[in-house]
Each structure stands twice: as structure tokens, then as C-alpha cells.
Amino acid sequence: MTATQTSTYTDAQVKQMVEDELRWTPQIDAATIGVSVKDGAVTLTGEVDSFLWRHLAAKAALRVRGVRSVANDVTAKNAFSPIDDTDIAEAIQHTLRWTAGLPDGSIDAEVTNGNVILTGSVAWDSQRRAAEKQVRQIKGVHWVDDRVTLAPRVSSFEAHKHITDALKRNALTDAARIDVVVDGTRVTLTGTVASYDEFRQAERAAWSSPHVTEVRNDLTVQPR
Template sequence: MSDAGLKSLVEEELEFEPRVNAAHIGVAARDGVVTLTGRVASYVEKVAAEKAAQRVRGVKAIAEEIEVRYPYDGARSDEEIAMRAANVPEWNMSVPDAVKVKLERGWVTLSGAVDWQYQREAAESAIRQLDGVIGVTNAIALKDRPKAADVKKTIEDALKRNAALDAAAIDVMVTNDQVRLSGKVHSWHERRIAEQAAWSAPGVKAVDAKISIAA
């Protein structure tokens, strides 16, 4: 696919995404690498734009340079954001109390230790929706858990059950609690599905996804 063709497809996907004002986002493409620039009104919109670009077939990597600029009435102090963030575990059952929050000029750093990867993702997802947040660093650690008898088989079975994937095209290698995925898929979305399947296996503490995107 040409650079111009890929640029056009990404722009169309941004227009299609209802959470994104595509008029405020610039797109450039070169050799499968897409660069997003511009300004958005919230961190949620910034993440939505990046995910929209990831869904496009042919995108191999994304350089995300979008800046969050809240309207004046949407600005929040670090103290106010921190107070709202502290209440997240009360209304989101997927986020445990062990998650800690640190604020610095609108940038949130999450820390602590949880049992599952989905809890790390749920905490980040909940925090980035708060008004005033301009970025999130997810430093939440995973606790040591008993190893599954066969983590490799657990992951491979999960891949085979997913209709959106060609499981035979993905190789799974497990060393202790580390998982390495390799192979080739047709889109960034399929790559993400495979990575999530690996994270879902009990005992997994790190996933190295070396899966390439087919041209």
C-alpha cells in the first residue's frame, strides 16, 4: 500500500470514530509508520484517535504526538484530580484498592501491585477518563502467582478459540513467567487480541509481542 493510500485510510477511520474530532488531527504516513499530530480536548479523545489508527490494515507502528488541551472550564487542579482518582475503586469493581495514584501537572502515575493484567488495564482506562488528565504512566506491578501447569497450552487454546485470529500463524514461547509471541497477523487489532490472550493466562508477568503486521 502506498503512503498516500494509508494516510487516506487512517483519516477515514478517524472520521468514522465518534469520539474523535478528526478536523483537529493531522496524519502522515511513511513505510507503514503513521504519525498523528494536533490538539484534542481530552485524554480520552487522544487514546481513541490512537486506537482508531491502530485498527487500520497496513499500519505497522504509530508515532503519537497529539497534545491534550482542555477547554478553560475543563481544567482541573492536581488535588481535584487526585481526589476523584482515589474514589475510582468505589465505583469500578475491576480496580482494587491497592492501586496508588500520583499527580504532577495533570499527568497521572499509577503504582501498586495487583493480581491480574485486566486490573492494570481497568485502572488506566478509568483514570484516563477523568477531566484534567493529560497523560497516564501505568507502573502497576503484577503480584507473583502460582504458575499454571502448562501456560503455553493455555495461551494456544485461547488463540484457537478466537474466531478473529489464525492461531496457526502465531508461535507461543514460555520461559518461567515470561511469554514471547511471534508470527504475522493482518492487522494491529489482531495483534492486540493475541497479546491479551497471553496476558489472560495465570502466572504470566510479561508478554513480549514480536508479532508483525502483514503488508
Template structure:
């Protein structure tokens, strides 16, 4: 098991390895496996990439984000301009039904709302806006509206875990309560944890996935 000092060095090295991140501007602190990232970055997408880089490091139990986005002068735009661009992009995103997602912008921060039927649509909405100039952050509050014909079956999700070669599929317990899924059990990496959650989200009509899995390093 890595010490906090080793984990700090590994996270710093991964940030340096990530070409989209200015690692020198990001401070890394570690306590009991919990990594805190602090500092100023020049764009929301750089902040997002720094978070993903830290998650890739084996041994990271949790992340605390204290980074702020300080846009350069040439990157600043009015909220009205950002909102118009965001609506255009959402309109061009083929996976989204027309007018399904609404955008509110305040200080460059986007809040997304509305209803969709699938988790991938919810993710596509946020992903399509991540690289938009002038954005300082995104709150994804889009709700998943269960399809009227959808039946969430415990065995279907468990089968998906096995198909996708989740190493500890047998150790992950799937609990279904209506359209809400709860995952418990032990996993050994962030990648395995994400794969388990994506498998659960893969059933039509899933409204919420509660991650209560434990990361065992």
C-alpha cells in the same frame, strides 16, 4: 499493499468517521507504513480515541504520537483535586482490590503504580480513569504480581489462541520463561495482534507479554 498516500487518506477518513474526535485538528503523516498523528486535542480521551481509530486502519504498521492535550479553561483542575477523584474512582472499581493501586498526578498526568494479580485488573484501573475531567495522560506502571499457585503453561495459551479463532494461531510461537511470555510469528491485522496478546494475558500469573510478532499486510 497500500501506498503511503492511500494509507494517509484512509487514516484521515477513519478519524473523520470517529464521532469523538475533531479530525480537523489532527495532522496525519505516513512514511513506509508508519503513521504519525500530530496536533492539539481537547482531552486525553479524544487523544486515546484518535490513536485507536488509526490502529483500526488496515495497513498501519506502527504509530508515532505527537498529539498534545490542551484542556479548555473549564476543564482544568488542580492536581490535588484530580488525585482525590482518581482515588475515589479506583475505590469504586469492583475488579480492583482495596488500596492496590496508587496514583500520582503532575500537571494533570496520572502515574499509576502498585501490584495486581491479573492483566485485566491493570487495564481496568487505567480504563476507569480515562474519562476523568482534567486528565492529560496516563502512565500505567502497575505491576502484575504472579499468584503463588499460578502455573503458566505454554499449551494453555496455544489452546486459547485456537479457541478464540486467531486466524494464524499455528504461526504464532509462544515462549514461556517463568511468568514472562514472548509471542513471535506473523499476524495480518492489529485486531488479530491484540487478540493474540489478550489470549496470552489470560493466564493467571502472567507478569509480562513481549510482542515480537510481525504485522504482514
């Protein structure tokens, strides 16, 4: 889901903040990444050591207030040194087997030209995100399509309470500005947040309920 954002920052200010965030992010060599901004739309260019670092650069840019979208034109050095799909698949199975809190055999991986599709079912979104994060770090993986589903476990009323309580506990979210609607196993978020980081934190709070199998994030990012 893409955040809708109303910005009060100039492009020059956004560019400076993105560059600062890249320098602040571990694993990223900010000197190798170029940043340009037009009407809040950020374009990243340059070359990094892996697809994971390319992914982290885009995530860093999206955390910055005033950023409307990110075009990630950064290239990864290992993109031109392909690793055999069989070796990647074996590495994925080994990694998932040793990922804490992930039931053995709950997630399967299909690998084609370094592109990975994850399928299966787990109880918690945190398990799904942990699996995707681990797979992204494997050498030779270009991108990950996470199709892992969640098994519903509790009622809609309990899900609504879990989510609103999580929003209130989170230091990065202003629960008073976020409306939560639960329809069956689907959650819809509306309202306003101050940054893309808060946008993502609110979505993660929605996924924190084991009842939820789908989240529609219609929050608007409006820097305050």
C-alpha cells in the same frame, strides 16, 4: 512494544484507511484531525477536546493495516487549563474505588502536573487495564504510566495452555501463525499477524493467564 510491519499498501491507501477509521471511531471528531503518511509512518495533527480523545485517535490509527508507526502531534484543549493535582488524585481514588472487579486499595496513584503513575498489584491484566482506562478518562490527566504488577498464580504449563486456547478462541487471531513460549512467568510471542489489531489481541491473550507477569511481543505485522 512496537510492531514490526511489512506493508503492501501505498501511503495514499494507508492515509485513506486511517481517515476512514477515525471517522468510524466513536468520540472522535475526525474533521479536527489531520493525517499524513510517509513510508507507512503516520503523523496525526489537529486539536481535540481531551487527552483521552487524543489517545483514542492514535489507537485508531494503529489498528489500520499498513501502519508502521504513529506520531501523535494532536493537542488537547484542556492541556492549557491545568487542574490541581490534589483534585485529580482524589478523583482517581474515587474512580478506582467504584471500578467493578477491582479490589479496594490494590492500586495507588501518584500525580505530578497532571501526569499519573499507577502502582500496586492485582491478579489479572484485565483489572490493570480497566484501572488505567478509567484513570485516562479523568479530566486533567495528561498521561498515565501504568506500573501495576501482576501476582503469579498458576504453573507455566497451565499458562501456555490458557494462552494458546485464548488465541484459538479469538476470532481476530490466527493461532497457527503465533508461537508461544513460557519461561517462568514471562511469555514471548513470535510469528506473523495480519494487522496491528491482531498484534494487540495476541498480546492481550497472553496477558489473560493469571500466571503471567511479563509479555514480550515479537510478532511481525504482515498484511495478508
